[in-house]
Amino acid sequence: MDLKLSGKKVFVSGSSRGIGLCIAKKFIEEGAYVVINSRDSEELKAVAASLENCHGVAGDVSHPEVALLVIKEAVEILGKIDIVVCNVGSGSSLVGPGDETYGEWMRVFSINFFSAVNLISASSDLLKTSGGSIVCISSICGSETIPGAPITYSVAKAALNTYVKSMSLPMGKAGIRINAVAPGNINFVGSVWSEKLVKDPDLVSGMLENNVPLRKLGCPNDVANLVVWLASDVADFVTGSVFTTDGGQTRN
Numbered sequence: 001m002d003l004k005l006s007g008k009k010v011f012v013s014g015s016s017r018g019i020g021l022c023i024a025k026k027f028i029e030e031g032a033y034v035v036i037n038s039r040d041s042e043e044l045k046a047v048a049a050s051l052e053n054c055h056g057v058a059g060d061v062s063h064p065e066v067a068l069l070v071i072k073e074a075v076e077i078l079g080k081i082d083i084v085v086c087n088v089g090s091g092s093s094l095v096g097p098g099d100e101t102y103g104e105w106m107r108v109f110s111i112n113f114f115s116a117v118n119l120i121s122a123s124s125d126l127l128k129t130s131g132g133s134i135v136c137i138s139s140i141c142g143s144e145t146i147p148g149a150p151i152t153y154s155v156a157k158a159a160l161n162t163y164v165k166s167m168s169l170p171m172g173k174a175g176i177r178i179n180a181v182a183p184g185n186i187n188f189v190g191s192v193w194s195e196k197l198v199k200d201p202d203l204v205s206g207m208l209e210n211n212v213p214l215r216k217l218g219c220p221n222d223v224a225n226l227v228v229w230l231a232s233d234v235a236d237f238v239t240g241s242v243f244t245t246d247g248g249q250t251r252n
Contacts, residue, residue: 005032008083009082013061022221026227034051081132085136113157185218230243
């Protein structure tokens with residue numbers, strides 16, 4: 001299927017490694033021009049240099065003023081922006097369940113919620129001009145209670161899901177589509193699951209057997225393939241939706 005992404009100008013946050021990098025590569029494979037982003041400028045420079053039609057813009061987009069500067073620089077490179085993918089996120093927690101503090105709530109929300117809101121606010125006028133598309137990377141932890149998931153992370157991703165659904169009306173009137181992808185257990189080098197597979201493979205096997213109908217971990221491509229479809233004009237009647245890719249783990 002031709003996704004009609006050739007020549008599109010794409011910004012992907014949190015994309016120097018893992019899921020974000022896979023998303024960026026998938027857009028490039030489809031003929032798009034991509035700006036990748038992370039906080040580590042040296043890593044970003046090396047990754048961008050290894051890819052065709054790719055540039056890097058460093059900056060911590062969990063800060064609104066930085067998000068504005070990052071988008072401004074991306075436009076200077078690309079000329080315009082057609083697609084924004086908000087991928088910054090982290091499920092790490094500094095406290096146990098029931099010990100959440102105001103500081104921890106703000107830290108986790110900045111990474112997992114405001115990083116997306118800041119980018120969308122910074123790029124919305126540009127996307128109105130291009131009739132663009134936004135895809136946010138959420139988590140199944142925001143869709144239902146996942147045992148063992150940090151409470152702060154789950155609530156932040158639930159907020160992101162609600163934001164996507166709520167913003168689809170005003171953005172739709174402006175000609176912008178906004179959707180989200182909620183991955184389940186995704187394995188890649190450096191991920192939590194790659195560490196768990198080394199430390200306790202039997203525990204991982206048991207979790208998959210008991211909780212995941214497809215009995216396997218996902219990979220970054222499982223997320224990236226869905227993202228590029230959602231961002232493309234092929235999905236031009238889809239907005240305000242959260243799409244799950246989790247091997248059947250969630251039940252809602």
